[in-house]
Amino acid sequence: MKFFTASILALSLTTVLPMVAFAADKPVVGLVMKSLANDFFKNMLEGAEAHAKKRGDYELKAIGMQNETDFESQLNGVENFITQGVDAIVIAPADSRAMVAPLKKAMDAGITVVNFDVSLDEQAKKDAGIDLAFVGPDNRGGAKMVGQALAKALGEGGKVVILEGNPGADNAAQRKLGFEDAIAAGKLDLLDSRTAHWETEEANSVFSTMLTAHPDIQGVMAANDSMAIGVIKALDAAGRSDIKVVGFDNVSAVAPFLKDGKLLATVDQFGSQMAADAIDKALEVVAGGPKLEGWITTNIELVTKDNVK
């Protein structure tokens, strides 16, 4: 069913949105987003739109998709952008391997491509013979950062569990690796690690069962804040205020939890700026600047009770 939803929505997005008229003299930037039905990407898109307005020297065209796992609409979007002959494509790929081929096609067509948010797979890039810079946060570094905050609070030997994102998603894998880095560095004890598919309700169910299996859990690392909320609700229901939780993304819904200490820490990737940053880099190249290389990291920040807004 997800497939149907996704393709129907993708169809409407890709057909309707790019119909905005071009201003002939300005460079056109095609922004390919992930799910717009998600606060994080929603903020990012709004950041990019504000940025386009502020700069005023380029045309922004954006497409998104219905949920996190649907890369077909991205594929169609990229192809549409190639057909329309945009100057630059700035993309947060839904699948780090599947998107390589269409992007190569775009580059062959002379379009400047900048990859942000999730890095394309190194091996796939090498196989396709393309070299593509990545503008984005260090998901692994961020996860390690927030994981270490938890490690510091628990001390050596603290017993933790991980709630993972969608299996197969690159940022989910990176965040899991980051958590594991922090566990190794802080000499924590990992009891269990399971996916809750980024979802609040599933995280709530899965975590409450994990808690039954391991009543001695002391800390929880959730790969996004939606899942962290589900965990916090499970802890409320179980009457356990002794277990510490960290999340990722700093969505607005967790602010109250940070304030009252139910959420120890989360990571802000400044999503609203990330797309704008990537667009800036792309425009530099379009204007004749040097080719981008390697990984251009964007700012990330640990958010706790002390600096939450």
Place this chain on the structure above:
Amino acid sequence: MTHPDSGALHQAAAAEATRVPILDLHDVRKRFGGTVALNGVTLSVAPGEVHGLIGENGAGKSTLIKILCGIVKPDSGAIRLSGEAYEPQAPRDAKARGLQVVHQEFNLLPFLSVAENIFIEHLPRNLFGVVKRKDMNVGARSALDAIGLKDIDVSWPVERLGIAHRQLVEVARALMTDSRVLILDEPTATLTSRETDRLFTIINDLRSRGVSVIFVSHHLDEIFRICDRVTVLRNGETVFSRPIGETSHDQLVRAMVGQQLQKEMASEAISSAGKETVLSLVNFRHAQSPHVDGISLDLHKGEILGIAGLVGSGRTELLRAIFAAEQPLSGTRLRNGKPAPFRSPREAIQAGIGFMTEDRKEEGLIMTMPIAANVTLASLSSVSRVGLIDSKLENAMTEQLGADLKLKYGGPSRHAATLSGGNQQKVVLAKWLARNPQVLLLDEPTRGVDVGAKAEIYALIRRLAEKGLALLVVSSELPELMTLCDRIMVMSQHRIVGELARADFSEEKILTYAYQGERRHAGH
């Protein structure tokens, strides 16, 4: 009616002298549970003979054909094909022995092409299993040409063809395999006279090639026109089998009907029909009717009015329109003299009308629900309070009606599917009687019902009429109508073409009316 093929009679006489049967049946019997379907059928078919097989509905023709093509196994009796014992286990065996059947029900796949349908049993294919479309189309073309269907493109999907052409495509398919015996099960039911002529040309051609044809039909004039020999079945038995020249129309009708039922018919003649008109139709036109003036009739209190006619003459459609199961196109329906423009069965029911459909499995009963639930389906408000079903009341009502109708059942909570055909029909009847209707429409009330239950249902219908209920009965079994009815109207091509008072009832008169209308139509 001319007989262009009257030469057949002479050939038949010649064949009679040197009969070495290709197909020979001796005392074939078959029971389905408690119902006897075949009670000793004996017949033999000579090579190159066109053999007519006739009988009333339920006489055993279908069962016989099913046995011959390997769908059903006989309980006893001997069948020989080309002199060897013939015991087909499956339709495949029948085909392998050179026996082909063109069934009454269509066996074509509507979305495949004509060619694919013709070749469906052995699609020409190459080494890799890919269908050789060209070969197939060429083969299909010549098969259609052979039976004179030159105006059909073999690449058309079958759904594009009219019903008559489909029938002929079926014939073409059956002729694909070299067969020695070809059985045509009511092939002309859907054909116009021109197409029937074409089919008869094909049959004559087959006869000259030495193929035997068993020709099943209700149309006696066709039997006389094409057949060399005719066999009459009644109640699962062979009445007689003789060369066509040695019998007559009258003789065949009498043989089909049987003495006993004729006697029964004669014995019951007390009419309870009153003067009071409870239901009238004025220029009433149902959705399938091509006639603007529609149908007009009056049904009186306590009367049993029969509607006779061939399948497809519009009888069922008329009943459904009266009951507002389908909306009529135009005309007026009067109930006790007042206009009754029902928009749904619900309103018809509220006006005191009940409708026993011809297909009780699909339209009458909920087979997987309890008998009680079926009995009360149309009168739930009388066994419930504020929407809650009172199961005591429900069971009481079921038991009461069950006793009235002599229903044989395991209990009100047993599923309707557990009942025999006759008892299922009684449950449908009970469903309507539970509402105390004044008018009851009955469509084929004894279809699929054994002889014993048939008599019971007849008695029930008469008793209801005596109590003042007006009944409109549609039946394909003429003896049934002649036994039950005070008056019979004959329908043909969606019109009333004749009306007979009880004193004038005869099977021939009814058939004459029925065919008259048909011939008139074919003459257009």
Place this chain on the structure above:
Amino acid sequence: MPGMSMKLVLRDAGIGIALLLLIVFFSLSTEHFLTPNNISNILTQITINLILAIGMTFVILIGGIDLSVGSMLAFCAVVAGTVLTIPDFSVFQAVGLATLAALGTGVACGFLNGWISAFWGLPSFIVTLGMLNIARGAALQVTDARTIYSFPPSFNAFGSQMVFGVPVVFLIALALVAVAWFVLSKTVFGRLLYGIGNNEEAVRLAGHSLMFYKVAAFTIAGALVGIAAMVYMARLNIASPIIGIGFELNAIAAVIIGGTSLSGGRGTVIGTLLGACIIGVLANGLILFGLSDFMRQMITGVVIILAVIIDKYRERITAA
């Protein structure tokens, strides 16, 4: 349903035995399965699916299907969540109005599902597939794709309230099962739903309006989605337009495992309760058992197929 009951009791008993075997298995093989805490966890975890599945039972019984319940859940939740966070109301007013809003939204969507498919004679599969997108789009539109949070604390507390270790939300679901059972087995309305699922034409020719009953079944399913949305919000304290993706499949699975025939006319809401329990026990037990997420998903799939096979087999036996 008089007399159907005996056979249906047997059918349900089969599912009940399967559930019992699962419980015994997990109790013996894992340390924590049969603890009061875990049992209340399981009951909480199955509540939303159970409520959705009750509504789905009505729809499947008349031979329909509702693919839109997951999206409708999100739509109901965000509408109710918007009402719930209006600052001027007292808690009682807010919760009361939010409940009405959730029910109203669910009823409206369900009514549309039923009316469109009945009036135009369209397969409900297609109509509810459309509603799946409409409701999801509407939920995103209403919220501008943002999560709603910060509900009144007392509402939130209600979501995790227990009575003798049994979650109150589960008791609500259980009460709904009881009501649904009563309606389906004791009323004229229920009788005719079964009738329609078995033989629509016979019911129509007996003078009943198919339209009314079809629309009613979908509307009931919609109302239950509204209730499920309130339970969701009480339990998790958020309302987001992207919740509930794929929930319809879980609800359908519960109904099917519970022995209701996808072609309609056969099944009980008690079966649905047991089906939801089986799904919940499996999800919970397999985690405790230490099976990987992927294996867990596979086993759930196998159980669904097994349930249908067993059902077919049993049908053959009872038919004989």
